[in-house]
Amino acid sequence: MNESLFELNGFTFRYGSTPVLDDITLTISRGEKVALLGPSGAGKSTLLTVLYEQQSALSALQPQGGGLVDLLSVYHNIFMGGLDRVSTIAALWNLVRPLRTGVAEISQIVQTLGLDDKLWHSVDRLSGGQRQRVALGRALYRHQPVFLGDEPVSSIDPVQAQSLLAYVLQQHETAVISLHNRQLALEHFDRVLVLRDGRLCCDSPVKALSCDQLDELYTQTESPLDHNAPVTKNDGWVIRTS
Amino acid sequence: MKFQPSSARRLNTVCLAMMAAALLALFFVDFQVYPVDPWQELARIGWGLLTPGWADLPSLLNALLQTVAFALLAITVAAPLGLLLALVFDWRPVRLLCASVRSVHELFWGLIFMQLYGISPLTGLLAIMVPFTGVFAKVFAEIFHQQSQQPAQTIASSVGLVKRFSYTLIPQSWPALLSYTRYRFECALRSSAILGFIGLPTLGFHLETAFKQGQYSEAGALLWAFLLLIASIRFWLRRWLIVPYIVAAIWMLPDTVGFQGGGSLWQFVSRDIWPSVLLDGDWEGFRNWLVMMFDSQIWPGLWQTLLLTQVAVVLTGLLVLVAYPMATQVLAGSIMRWPGRFVLLVLRCTPEMVLAYVLLLLLGPSGLPVVFALALHNGGLIAFLVANASDVEYRNRVRRPDDPTGVAFYAYVETPRRFPAMLAFLFYRWEVILRESAIMGILGVATLGFYIDSAFEEIRYERAFLLIIVTAVLNMLVDGVSRRLRSKI
Numbered sequence: 001m002n003e004s005l006f007e008l009n010g011f012t013f014r015y016g017s018t019p020v021l022d023d024i025t026l027t028i029s030r031g032e033k034v035a036l037l038g039p040s041g042a043g044k045s046t047l048l049t050v051l052y053e054q055q056s057a058l059s060a061l062q063p064q065g066g067g068l069v070d071l072l073s074v075y076h077n078i079f080m081g082g083l084d085r086v087s088t089i090a091a092l093w094n095l096v097r098p099l100r101t102g103v104a105e106i107s108q109i110v111q112t113l114g115l116d117d118k119l120w121h122s123v124d125r126l127s128g129g130q131r132q133r134v135a136l137g138r139a140l141y142r143h144q145p146v147f148l149g150d151e152p153v154s155s156i157d158p159v160q161a162q163s164l165l166a167y168v169l170q171q172h173e174t175a176v177i178s179l180h181n182r183q184l185a186l187e188h189f190d191r192v193l194v195l196r197d198g199r200l201c202c203d204s205p206v207k208a209l210s211c212d213q214l215d216e217l218y219t220q221t222e223s224p225l226d227h228n229a230p231v232t233k234n235d236g237w238v239i240r241t242s
Numbered sequence: 243m244k245f246q247p248s249s250a251r252r253l254n255t256v257c258l259a260m261m262a263a264a265l266l267a268l269f270f271v272d273f274q275v276y277p278v279d280p281w282q283e284l285a286r287i288g289w290g291l292l293t294p295g296w297a298d299l300p301s302l303l304n305a306l307l308q309t310v311a312f313a314l315l316a317i318t319v320a321a322p323l324g325l326l327l328a329l330v331f332d333w334r335p336v337r338l339l340c341a342s343v344r345s346v347h348e349l350f351w352g353l354i355f356m357q358l359y360g361i362s363p364l365t366g367l368l369a370i371m372v373p374f375t376g377v378f379a380k381v382f383a384e385i386f387h388q389q390s391q392q393p394a395q396t397i398a399s400s401v402g403l404v405k406r407f408s409y410t411l412i413p414q415s416w417p418a419l420l421s422y423t424r425y426r427f428e429c430a431l432r433s434s435a436i437l438g439f440i441g442l443p444t445l446g447f448h449l450e451t452a453f454k455q456g457q458y459s460e461a462g463a464l465l466w467a468f469l470l471l472i473a474s475i476r477f478w479l480r481r482w483l484i485v486p487y488i489v490a491a492i493w494m495l496p497d498t499v500g501f502q503g504g505g506s507l508w509q510f511v512s513r514d515i516w517p518s519v520l521l522d523g524d525w526e527g528f529r530n531w532l533v534m535m536f537d538s539q540i541w542p543g544l545w546q547t548l549l550l551t552q553v554a555v556v557l558t559g560l561l562v563l564v565a566y567p568m569a570t571q572v573l574a575g576s577i578m579r580w581p582g583r584f585v586l587l588v589l590r591c592t593p594e595m596v597l598a599y600v601l602l603l604l605l606g607p608s609g610l611p612v613v614f615a616l617a618l619h620n621g622g623l624i625a626f627l628v629a630n631a632s633d634v635e636y637r638n639r640v641r642r643p644d645d646p647t648g649v650a651f652y653a654y655v656e657t658p659r660r661f662p663a664m665l666a667f668l669f670y671r672w673e674v675i676l677r678e679s680a681i682m683g684i685l686g687v688a689t690l691g692f693y694i695d696s697a698f699e700e701i702r703y704e705r706a707f708l709l710i711i712v713t714a715v716l717n718m719l720v721d722g723v724s725r726r727l728r729s730k731i
Binding site: 049052056057060061062063065066067068069070071072076079080081083084086088091092095135138139142 | 390393394396397399401404406408409413414417
């Protein structure tokens, strides 16, 4: 189980002249469940995209925003995840008349997601939380061993978010998921990465961390300039639990 | 990159260069005014427009329906074909193919296919279909480029092209694809109408006949009917009616007129379009032929085409600046803008070929009517778009109470706001104006189209072929320059 899936060695990624990812060294092995934390703009999305490109044949990516196609129904948006398993003719026909097998499989997924009554709604008619669940459904329907999620449950209500996150982690052998919610990270994952300004400032097994420690870590890593900001600790991306 | 303190400076430089070139062009262009008495004729035409005559209603209706039939069937084939090509538009040969079919005007395609299929439905359909497929492919590919790449990231990377596009980019951009196809249908109606000028039984044919015979009331009726047809597209073009329309259109297509057999495609492609000296392997003779063609036709035609285009582009820009305020809510007022919008709509709907034809009757066969026709049609079209953009902003913007009014508002607020978009439209139309001023030669003005038309008349296909290639290359060059200029503004 220790076969490594993702490897970065002093990786730097620039957008224009500003580095988005700065000197990242990282190895993620098969079977690991990794939570990726850090404030908005820290480079989490870029890191996930970079990881996806390393193992695109094994990974299901759920980008921020979900990548839904507005005009298509919930069914079709989830079905897209399995396009590699059907022929071109079947895929085109499915746009006109949904395939029986597809409907059977996807009905089960929407039940898990709590969207059973929305199967034939086009996704532009759904709320933010519902859209996010459709995006999650597509990733699940990819049937891949690796899940890469960019805040995949951020707009879903807390109780459902928790159970869906557990379900996704159970369905995938390996997962790297960026989160806002620190408590979810500590409860469901076995390793935590913290990104700040494009740098990896913490990479530790969950067992060695507590909420307070994480808290402290963030305050330390803040640059002196940030202390001038009015409310330093409440930057909106951590839910205080202590 | 060097920091530029003013965004206006670059725009001004481009504009001044364009105007200087146009002024220079004025010295060389053939603007001779022939001693015809335009006013009397103009009065008769004006009277004809005001008193449209409906003497032969069935034939008028027939001409209209056949115009629609050609346009509808051509779009029915060209749009899906263009969509398929757009899927592989990243592939260089496809881009080149599309650019080359696009750069030859519908009427030239019409003249080419006429040699093969006579005055037949096939000629008309192919003449519109071929260049329109190239345009669809290019614009659809541009629309795809504007879409989010995210959905494609969330499906398996091994998924094939057709599956990938039919689940991601095509549904993502569906509304944009539809609305562009609708606009293109309007263009196809214009193209279909002017195909009448080379003999197909569409509106242009009847229009030309009516003008030639001085039956201006009939011509007026045809023009008004055509304008109404275009202005009311959104009322009669309904999704559920399209299939019945297509069936009716196939039924409506005219019979082939007086044409037997025709040349074989292979004979045409392998022999007819090549100069005999080249087929004989006489390189010296071929060189002499090229020199002769260049001196007597290519250069004079090219030069006049470029001169007319340059003057027409600048005149179009000036016309837009004068005309757009009359159609805007902010400058003309919510009621007074309607007459302005009406005039612009009429100019936009009337094909430049028809305008040029009428002006030619008044001013004689020089560059003058061509330049006026191009400026009027394109100016009307761009001014309409600019006025629309202004009205959209008028509804959304909170105005300042201390804003200037009247001419000062026009000069200090509205025009500077509209100017970059206006220039972009203008450069976008540059290529179109060039293609059109080449084609105007068919009416007798000495642009490239004049020599092409004469070559076809004399059944010298090899000359026509060479001249069409020159026109196409010129078009692609101007397209390249205009794209570069547009990316800078």
